[in-house]
Amino acid sequence: MSESDLLSRHRAVLPSWLALYYSEPIEIVRAQGRRVVDADGNTYLDFFAGILTNAIGYDIPEISGAIRAQVDTGVLHTSTLYLIRKQVELAERIAGLSGIPDAKVFFTNSGTEANETALMLATQYRRSNQVLALRNSYHGRAFATIGVTGNRGWSASALSPVKVSYVHGGYRYRDAFRGLSDADYVKACVADLRDVLETTTSGDVAALIAEPIQGVGGFTVPPDGLFTAFKEVLDEYGILFISDEVQTGWGRTGEHFWGIGAHGVTPDAMTFAKGLGNGLAIGGVVARAELMDSITAKSISTFGGNPVATAGAKATLDYLLDHDLQGNAAKLGQSLLTGLREIGERHDVVGDVRGKGLMIGVEFVEPGGDPSPAAARAVLEQTRARGLLVGKGGLHDNVIRLAPPMTLTETEAAEALGILDSSIGAI
Ligand code: PMP
Numbered sequence: 001m002s003e004s005d006l007l008s009r010h011r012a013v014l015p016s017w018l019a020l021y022y023s024e025p026i027e028i029v030r031a032q033g034r035r036v037v038d039a040d041g042n043t044y045l046d047f048f049a050g051i052l053t054n055a056i057g058y059d060i061p062e063i064s065g066a067i068r069a070q071v072d073t074g075v076l077h078t079s080t081l082y083l084i085r086k087q088v089e090l091a092e093r094i095a096g097l098s099g100i101p102d103a104k105v106f107f108t109n110s111g112t113e114a115n116e117t118a119l120m121l122a123t124q125y126r127r128s129n130q131v132l133a134l135r136n137s138y139h140g141r142a143f144a145t146i147g148v149t150g151n152r153g154w155s156a157s158a159l160s161p162v163k164v165s166y167v168h169g170g171y172r173y174r175d176a177f178r179g180l181s182d183a184d185y186v187k188a189c190v191a192d193l194r195d196v197l198e199t200t201t202s203g204d205v206a207a208l209i210a211e212p213i214q215g216v217g218g219f220t221v222p223p224d225g226l227f228t229a230f231k232e233v234l235d236e237y238g239i240l241f242i243s244d245e246v247q248t249g250w251g252r253t254g255e256h257f258w259g260i261g262a263h264g265v266t267p268d269a270m271t272f273a274k275g276l277g278n279g280l281a282i283g284g285v286v287a288r289a290e291l292m293d294s295i296t297a298k299s300i301s302t303f304g305g306n307p308v309a310t311a312g313a314k315a316t317l318d319y320l321l322d323h324d325l326q327g328n329a330a331k332l333g334q335s336l337l338t339g340l341r342e343i344g345e346r347h348d349v350v351g352d353v354r355g356k357g358l359m360i361g362v363e364f365v366e367p368g369g370d371p372s373p374a375a376a377r378a379v380l381e382q383t384r385a386r387g388l389l390v391g392k393g394g395l396h397d398n399v400i401r402l403a404p405p406m407t408l409t410e411t412e413a414a415e416a417l418g419i420l421d422s423s424i425g426a427i
Pocket of ligand 1: 051109110111112113115138139140141211215216244245246247273274283
């Protein structure tokens with residue numbers, strides 16, 4: 001009752017393009033651990049975590065305590081016109097964790113702003129407005145970030161301050177090089193990159209921006225080593241490499257702390273957001289000092305890296321390192337992948353199961369192999385009816401995305417697998 005009333009008020013005053021999940025959208029009013037409760041009192045195991053953002057889970061005393069302690073000082077905000085101790089400490093931690101030599105950090109409020117900043121840095125540093133991006137990418141909702149977003153469903157406008165050329169390597173399951181071995185796929189993508197550079201640019205490109213695993217694009221995973229091979233070509237031209245770690249950062253992929261770790265290359269810049277604040281609005285860029293300092297005009301983010309967000313982010317980072325949540329993501333991610341592949345073998349509607357760590361995509365198909373957004377929609381509803389929240393995405397909106405908090409337990413992973421099995425069976 002209360003939710004349907006809220007839905008009509010939502011529709012009356014919020015934009016039509018602000019998509020809601022479920023035929024009967026829910027309002028989450030309480031949460032603890034990995035479980036959330038809606039306004040009708042239904043409890044759900046949360047396997048989407050506010051779009052990978054509640055990285056540790058809900059109501060974590062260490063994180064809530066750190067935020068409360070900051071609130072108790074009376075200082076919610078000062079602006080960066082004044083020293084912010086926690087911002088400096090957090091920047092030191094992130095610079096150290098980045099693996100980027102001589103790194104500096106700039107804090108923003110979102111992933112979009114982080115990527116806008118990285119693109120600004122790269123284009124200024126290189127004095128070029130040309131940028132490379134991957135097909136099927138998602139990098140944000142502002143003009144430059146929409147420009148490098150290779151997914152029509154999320155491209156609100158073609159207006160862009162950057163001139164973008166798209167390369168292959170994003171959505172292997174359905175792209176032109178589908179079916180090739182890992183080595184041949186990498187070779188084909190590298191040849192495409194060279195061709196794109198030679199035919200669509202003047203050579204002096206500023207940067208390539210890429211998600212190591214595409215998030216909105218449906219958790220698509222390139223072969224390890226793709227970006228290693230790309231980096232060799234980029235280095236020939238002096239083109240910078242920006243890794244968008246908004247979804248893949250902080251150990252979520254299990255194997256590595258940053259998604260790009262799977263490729264053994266050090267980017268010139270990395271962008272981050274989502275999981276860092278465990279729900280608080282914080283994002284940023286970590287980049288080589290020379291690149292970060294290449295802007296000569298003044299620039300500021302009024303709220304970026306504010307005392308509350310940085311207090312929460314520091315506590316989140318401490319928690320995930322102290323509890324080896326990357327290790328947990330690796331272990332439980334593997335058991336989820338194995339379980340889902342076994343479920344997939346029993347159901348023709350499952351075309352592909354892929355991912356790393358706690359970033360797993362299940363792609364749904366029609367009998368002939370065409371994308372089946374209807375099946376993904378049905379699974380979304382069925383899992384919800386059985387007490388599990390999952391995400392959806394992919395170019396064709398036919399991929400179910402699983403990305404629970406990294407504190408997930410074995411029992412919860414087994415529970416989710418059971419619900420997914422019966423939900424897929426039911427459709
Ligand atoms: N980059 C990636 C890889 C993302 O997944 C997102 C958000 N889905 C963004 C950037 C934009 O982040 P935000 O929504 O915080 O602006």
